[in-house]
Amino acid sequence: MPRETKIPLPTLERLATCYRYLTDIESRNVETISSSAIETATGIHAAQFRKDLSYFGVFGRPGIGYDVDDLKRRIAGILKVENEQPVILVGAGNLGSALVGFFGLPQHNFHIVAVFDNNPRKIGQTLWDLQVQDVGRLSETNAQLGARIGIIAGPAVAAQNITDVLVDAGIRVILNFAPTTIRVPDGVGVRNVCFIQELAVLSYYLSKLPEPNVG
Amino acid sequence: MPRETKIPLPTLERLATCYRYLTDIESRNVETISSSAIETATGIHAAQFRKDLSYFGVFGRPGIGYDVDDLKRRIAGILKVENEQPVILVGAGNLGSALVGFFGLPQHNFHIVAVFDNNPRKIGQTLWDLQVQDVGRLSETNAQLGARIGIIAGPAVAAQNITDVLVDAGIRVILNFAPTTIRVPDGVGVRNVCFIQELAVLSYYLSKLPEPNVG
DNA sequence: CAGGGGTTGTGCATTATTTCACAGCCAGCG
DNA sequence: CGCTGGCTGTGAAATAATGCACAACCCCTG
Incomplete structure (x- = not known):
């Protein structure tokens, strides 16, 4: 449902947490990551995370996960933290x-x-x-x-x-x-x-x- | 319902906010305060605040409100911030x-x-x-x-x-x-x-x- | 002592958020 | 090409939190 109606505040907080984590692993040259890997790293429940993303449109690829670089850019776009x-x-x-x-x-x-x-x-x-x-x-x-x-x-x-x-x-x-x-x-x-x-x-x-x- | 089962986290956060406020007005020698006065001061919805307190037992007096000093002490007791x-x-x-x-x-x-x-x-x-x-x-x-x-x-x-x-x-x-x-x-x-x-x-x-x- | 204005405590309806669970997709392999 | 293991996206169920509304209560006044 790519319609961005009313985003729950906890969703935004989780996205920010996740963004922080992505910045971290990006520097370690990880290319792809699954929602369950994000769960173990950040404590954010995997299904929760997927749903959070679903408020904003399509992202990951079934069977593969998320492209770290792309995901990070997308979340940055959502939170508007791409530019200084x-x-x-x-x-x-x-x-x-x-x-x-x-x-x-x-x-x-x-x-x-x-x-x-x-x-x-x-x-x-x-x-x-x-x-x-x-x-x-x-x-x-x-x-x-x-x-x-x-x-x-x-x-x-x-x-x-x-x-x-x-x-x-x-x-x-x-x-x-x-x-x-x-x-x-x-x-x-x-x-x-x-x-x-x-x-x-x-x-x-x-x-x-x-x-x-x-x- | 004086049974202290499982307290919602937002309740604790609100109590902490309120405690801060009570410390503030106590020094101004206010003796009594109503939940709606707390609402205007802190933004915490009055009914919400009363319900928060109800998790921990009886407090205020109908028609009057809460005794500032007593309320502060009670919340301090709940949050365990009475002693250093x-x-x-x-x-x-x-x-x-x-x-x-x-x-x-x-x-x-x-x-x-x-x-x-x-x-x-x-x-x-x-x-x-x-x-x-x-x-x-x-x-x-x-x-x-x-x-x-x-x-x-x-x-x-x-x-x-x-x-x-x-x-x-x-x-x-x-x-x-x-x-x-x-x-x-x-x-x-x-x-x-x-x-x-x-x-x-x-x-x-x-x-x-x-x-x-x-x- | 009766009435009025104001305030609490709380069951219930409402709204918000989380979790489940499963269909559908993807890449790899033989 | 068909199967397998793994992962996503999401409707629906479950849980959590909020807000409403009202009876019960308190003090004051006359």
């Missing part, structure tokens, strides 16, 4: 610095092109190859850069302000690392990454785990 | 450094008590108040520390090795920041946080968004 995309970052603290370093790696197509902060002591400092700019000039700067993707790496108290500034500057999707819920107008996408929250869920798991090595 | 818990971190790069700083904040009960790396240039360095140790001594060190929660902040190629070492040292749940899928034995919990993957999903959203300000 500019990203702007707000918050030049430790996390912000780590993110700039991380996305400085060449193996993915997201590139942080500007860093902003509101702390006068940080403005003007150099983070890797970027100079931290005043968040007050974000809109102005992005009018030239034209980034649509923004990352919030500031503290929770500042997150909503930052969000408003980003949206105002034409940012359409936001990756939010601040441990708080941000409000955005319709038509702006958000994903939250909250470290404490992740640990809290793990902490629950931990409490439910049977005690090991009793004896 | 030791966490060990592997990977003393930029991200690792940011994480140590982040969890150094006193407002949550996770505390990084040791940092490990395999890079000789990093071993012995000081990260905030901790000295980076050789990952080869992880098991030995944790025999004394007794941490059950581990964080992987190393590169993808090292992730599986790190995982094995952690599990061997008695770590039962792992927060994995390395952009790869790690394999763990039964009874060990994992949550993955992958920046590229988050951006990839946002990139898909972005491509589906209608173009704004046409005119």
Whole structure:
């Protein structure tokens, strides 16, 4: 069913996971891969994976599997990660610095092109190859850069302000690392990454785990 | 239904989100809160939230809402975040450094008590108040520390090795920041946080968004 | 003490997602 | 060319999660 109606979010997440894996094995010169091999490598259930692909049209070859190179390109096309995309970052603290370093790696197509902060002591400092700019000039700067993707790496108290500034500057999707819920107008996408929250869920798991090595 | 059978994962994630919010408003001396107020603040559907709580027993009072202090304590009890818990971190790069700083904040009960790396240039360095140790001594060190929660902040190629070492040292749940899928034995919990993957999903959203300000 | 406005807890209907299971296809081999 | 072993694509069944709707409840006011 090549009609791309409404794609489940878990499907997109799995495709992203799979893309990561394909990038990995591509460098090992593997030419072809089956859905069950993907299952053992990534934990994604084979039938699930095939169905995920089926939302977007035909891919693999029965009896053979998927051509690694082709599959990777196709998923890249779906997720729109084939071409380099500019990203702007707000918050030049430790996390912000780590993110700039991380996305400085060449193996993915997201590139942080500007860093902003509101702390006068940080403005003007150099983070890797970027100079931290005043968040007050974000809109102005992005009018030239034209980034649509923004990352919030500031503290929770500042997150909503930052969000408003980003949206105002034409940012359409936001990756939010601040441990708080941000409000955005319709038509702006958000994903939250909250470290404490992740640990809290793990902490629950931990409490439910049977005690090991009793004896 | 106070029987705590099998809790949906989304429920735990919502409770964690809510806990974060409660911590926030508690400091503002709000005494009571309704599920619909929680909805407007966090985006969690009110009925959904009430049902989440119902998995764990009775809480609020009809006509009034929830006592903020009590609710927070109860959720803390569910997620087991009332008491401070030791966490060990592997990977003393930029991200690792940011994480140590982040969890150094006193407002949550996770505390990084040791940092490990395999890079000789990093071993012995000081990260905030901790000295980076050789990952080869992880098991030995944790025999004394007794941490059950581990964080992987190393590169993808090292992730599986790190995982094995952690599990061997008695770590039962792992927060994995390395952009790869790690394999763990039964009874060990994992949550993955992958920046590229988050951006990839946002990139898909972005491509589906209608173009704004046409005119 | 009766009535009203507001809020909870929850069974049930609805929607979303996963898993199964199998027909159909592919390459290789004799 | 016909058979075999392996793998895909997908409808249908099963499972999971969400959202609705309403009885029961609480405080306040008069």
